[in-house]
Structures are given as C-alpha cells and as structure tokens.
Amino acid sequence: MARVGARHDTLRAVGIGGRSPWIALAVAGHLLAAVAYLLLPWAAGNGTLAGRDFTGRELARLAHNLDVLLPPSAGAAALLPGLALQLVPAVAVAGALLAGVARLSSHPTIALRLSAAAGALTTLVSLVAGALLLAGPAAGDVLSRTPRVGLVLALLGSALAAAGGWTAARRH
Numbered sequence: 001m002a003r004v005g006a007r008h009d010t011l012r013a014v015g016i017g018g019r020s021p022w023i024a025l026a027v028a029g030h031l032l033a034a035v036a037y038l039l040l041p042w043a044a045g046n047g048t049l050a051g052r053d054f055t056g057r058e059l060a061r062l063a064h065n066l067d068v069l070l071p072p073s074a075g076a077a078a079l080l081p082g083l084a085l086q087l088v089p090a091v092a093v094a095g096a097l098l099a100g101v102a103r104l105s106s107h108p109t110i111a112l113r114l115s116a117a118a119g120a121l122t123t124l125v126s127l128v129a130g131a132l133l134l135a136g137p138a139a140g141d142v143l144s145r146t147p148r149v150g151l152v153l154a155l156l157g158s159a160l161a162a163a164g165g166w167t168a169a170r171r172h
Helices: 002-013 020-039 056-065 072-100 108-135 149-171
Strands: 041-044 053-055
Touching: 020 053, 020 056, 020 072, 020 108, 020 149, 041 056, 041 108, 041 149, 053 056, 056 072, 056 149, 072 108, 072 149, 108 149
Parallel strands: none
Antiparallel strands: 041 053
C-alpha cells in the first residue's frame, strides 16, 4: 500500500492530479486556438477570390487591407476586425504560457484568471469574426458567408481555454 501512496505523491509533485486537468485544458485550448488561426481555413473566397481558402492570418490581412468584414464607410472602425484578428495567436500563446507556469508563480490564481481572460478575449474575437462573416455588410462580396473549420476550432479552443483557466483559478 505504501507504493501506491508514494506513486500518488510523485504524481502530485510533477503536477498530475488536483487542478492540473483544468490547467491542461486551458493550455490545450489556447494552443488549439493558435494553431487553428495560423494553419486552418477560416473563410472561403467568393466572386473574384472563388476557390481560395483563407487562414485567420490571411483573413486579418484581407480585413485590414481590403475592408472585407466591414465596409470602408465604417471609417476607422473598419480597421478594428483586422487588428483584433492579428492579436489572436499572440493572446492565445500568452494565455497558454500563463496557465502553464501558473504553478510556479507567486500568485497562481491571478495567472490563471489572466489565462481565462485571454481565452475569453480570443473567444470574443472569433465570435465577432464569425458574425461578420455570416451577416456582415461587406463579407458577401469577396468571402463566402460560411465560416470554415479553422474559425470553429479557434472558437472551441478559446472557449475551452477560458473555461479551464477560470475553473482552475476557482479551485486554487
């Protein structure tokens, strides 16, 4: 019986057990959001761009340079979706790092809450991008109104990251 107890103590010492499943969920969610942004298609082309898929990075560039998510008549607000989309991978990686090293911090609860906030922010950006693709005034001309798998996985990953970070912080 002493072996089982010693094994349990060893698992806790390396961070497997207790609240770590929630931390692992937060880290995995953030990394899923970042990978989905960088590598997977978020939108498909329409009209002159038909037959082309756009990752989150390419969609951010289109939104910034060609105003495909908001019309140019929106003024300076037309630049905001592109800028927000460009921040998604940086915020997701920062959230993953915060959750991953929270245990080493002098204030782990704050680090986990910041990780959860990063997940909530990337969730919000993904939701707004999806809404602008579905119903935005300018998206239908150049982009298909159907969000692609990258946007859905980024939304799912960032929501899981927010939930995992928040739950780990509450259990700390």
